[in-house]
Amino acid sequence: MVEGYAVGIDLGTTNSAIAAVTGDEPEIIPNSDGDRTTPSVVMIDENDETVVGQPAANQAVSKAARTVQHIKRHMGDDDYAVEIDDEQYRPEQVSALILSRLLADAEAYLGRDVDSAVITVPAYFGDAERQATRSAGEIAGIDVEHVMTEPTAACLAYGLQETGDADTSESHEKRHVFVYDLGGGTFDATLVEIDLEHNHIEVKNTDGNRRLGGEDWTQRIVDHLAEIAKEEGDVEIAGDPEQEQRLYDAAVRAKHDLSSREQTEVTVPYLGPNYNLETTLTRETLQELTADLLDQTIDEVDELFERSEHAIEEVDEVLLIGGATRMAQVQETVESYFGMEPLRSINPDEAVALGAATQAELMSASGDTTADDVLPGEEEDLLLVDVTPQPIGIELHDGDFAPVVEQDEKVPISRSDDRFTTVMDDQTGVRFPIYQGQAEEAEDNTKLGEMVLSGIPKAPAGEPTLEINFEVQSDGTLEASATHFESGESVDTTIESGVRLSEKEIEQMREALPTLKDRAVAGAEQKEA
Template identity: 35%
Template sequence: MIVGIDLGTTNSLVAVWQDGAARLIPNGLGEVLTPSCVSVDEDGSILVGRAARERLQTHPTASAAAFKRHMGSDKRIMLGQRAFRPEELSALILRSLKEDAEAALGQPVTDAVITVPAYFSDAQRKATRAAGKLAGLNVERLLNEPTAAALAYGIHQRGSESKFLVFDLGGGTFDVSVLELFENVMEVRASAGDNFLGGEDFVHCLVERFFAHEKLAPAYRNDAQFMQRLAAQVELAKRALSDAPRATIRVADGDAEFSMELDEAALEKSCEGLLARLREPVERALRDANLVSSELDNVVLAGGATRMPAVRRMVARMFGRLPACDINPDEVVALGAAVQAGLKMRDAALDEVVMTDVSPYSLGIETSKPLDAMTFSYGHFDPIIERNSVVPVSRVRSYYPVQDGQRCLEIKVFQGEARMVADNIRLGQLHVPLPAGARADGGVDVRFTYDANGILQVEATVQKTRETLALVIEGNPGTMSEQEIAHSLAALSGLKIHPRERIEHRTMLARGERLYQQLRGKAREHMGNQILRFERTLETQDQRQFEPAAKAFLEVLEYFEQQSVLHSED
């Protein structure tokens, strides 16, 4: 069984292709969205999902979110006394989704199609593969998120011909893909994006507006609990504007209370720089696809951040039409991943569907250029595979030393679009020994091969000796070696993961702790007593008491949650 997984910045989902259709698999709480959050509980056990998200506000130093943005880097994230790599935290999310799928399907799950932003780099893709391996999954395919969204839509249009653009704005990344559907072939024409533009950035802009509006002291920025509470309230207000003309952001700190009214005009003013940044990748993708917006048959929205009216208005203005949002934007990528899983399993209902993708980046090496007979200009980028080349793709180009008698050639590999390598991303380096002789005898054929998973292989063949060297790109600081993966796998296996069957109770307690910190006076005291009562019931280990106690505690939580919402709308 192969499952499809949307490993998101804010939320993650798992889906499966069954009985000729893609379906989402709920987690232990009965929800299809699992927050991409990890927390270490007081007893040292690991909490994943909504329970961890609730603890972001109450235990910010023991909880983590939005770590997808650091995939492929050497960043370490401290949770309590332990440092985690982004791959390890992502692996804990993937492991939780794997267990949910196994519980729902009643069979082991060992293989997965995992989606990644189309603009993810080589290092970020390798990090995602490593996370899958750490979670006990064989990653059958890394699928670009806009392509997955297109599959979810396009599968219903087989036999038709259309050109459409997928506008995918998630919690942490932004991707654009232009696709063409013809004769049951789904062809990606071009992709572009921004790996540091998403819903989290809109929240950050509104947090900055709140600080300016309330003239808050800089010391508040160092208060992790206050900042998490503020970010949570900003997120709620941002979402509320999807259905209401205005919302109130209200945050308490002891006896002090701060508030700010927010409407759509204020949001657009605060985030105008981010809205402007959404345009450039769209224009680049259309240029690379040799299309103008009027030639598109449809514009498809994906990613939870596209729910913002400001974003939808901007898209409508750019394309002169309302975008398609027939499928829930939070779910569309996971459903497309399940379609790809069905293709991998060669499901009969999908036999006629063929899909092609492209390389989102240009890939090449550093070269020098002669200025005259004796002088060279160094550090130039020479693309071997141009961006938006159809994958899999293999290209070869010949290079020569700059002087006679040169005994080696340094092949330095980069990705990016800038003219100089200093402005691109370095991927690795290959040291190629050359035979003695004139520079003409030192020619080297450099072959780049880029596969459907977005993984690059580099080979250099000395023309005179036919000796070939291969580059395994593992030198980036964010790429885990096989030894590091094995060590991390052993360390993760030793972690105490909170039992899936008890996660509902732990989530309720975390929610109660969050509300306790928000409340004051008698309401706060009442909430504390209710938490204590529920904890004591759980400690009895009497299963007969669990259900009525959980029901009563949930009613208390819902009541105070509703009171909080009503208060914020005053």
């Protein structure tokens, strides 16, 4: 029996990509349209069938109410759901449909089943978002071997590229690589140390914004065009899904054009009664409309270096990852900030998937590839060291957030904190709500779960000493315990996530998914329309 492939998947906000090691190195797997990336767009039609990718994007105007885009921005949000035909779909389910499309295309291309996958996430994603991503893969029916951060995957792809220079002494030196990752919906700033001699990739610091990306640049153009339509034609776009989608499509085209041109013509016919939108958008205007967005990314970079042990001058290379880094203003700003030209030899749309595919192959039970087969170093094992993207701690009685594990701690890690006590006389039990995030108020962070310590002997408030211990495993699993020193009473629990789905829930969500329509059928219907 022929074993199936292990693949790497870059599950993106705007576009997704899938790759596999098919020979000596990983390759991007084109979809059934022949494209190397697939739009992360889902359309559920009237027959409860699903179209994913470019065919869904092409129908986003005519079927705006049935089309879901940018679902990645809602991963980990337990209260968010998309409603279509009175059915509600969680972000994990919508993402599972995208993954199912990628897997179907990959199996058709490879001629073999896909057994397992490594799926990437932004480095700044917390536990809730990472677990939701894992659940999406499980709903899609895939064995998720690992949830890998996008900058780490990109640096692995960078290491693959250096293999050809392995005989030079320079390639064996440790390097500090800064990854500026501006995707469709998220931003990551990550400092990584790469030791190519020993196949060692270690994240040193990470920061970011999970709700800032290229889509925000697009929305600024949409708002600008809507203002023009209001002033020139007295046309109100807000609240009209079809016209909003037409403006969005025009804005995307304009943004892409301005990556290589100083100006572009924007035309949207029949935007209103007797009104056609016709205007010129310049690169200068785009930069003025979005200057604050770019400033936000630099603020995150500044914050990273303020707490890092390494200075900006220690950065040896800068990698630009994510399609939004093609914008001229981004490239110019990053080059000015670091005083060096970013590497342009790595495809920003494909590097993450290629790195993830390499990790998937190295982790595959059926594969015999070792790190020294694909990387310059002589070590057979690849050592990846990640960090906690955001602090983890507990909510105090006054609502404040008390971190126990700080940001940028290497994982796996174990941290204890004995500053806690009771707040009432004769209190015999304590509830510890566990959160992750940067906010000072616990409720403004993401709740991961809670534990309850009971059996505490009665004593005046403030006398008992309560110790909290958090252990964060390499896969992101959090093991928490609380101990009362005087009595020895303790409680242990594994906090997988406040949004982690049970096997039963995953099966129920899988059964509730609409059928994935055959691409050929979807394409034919699209042409008829």
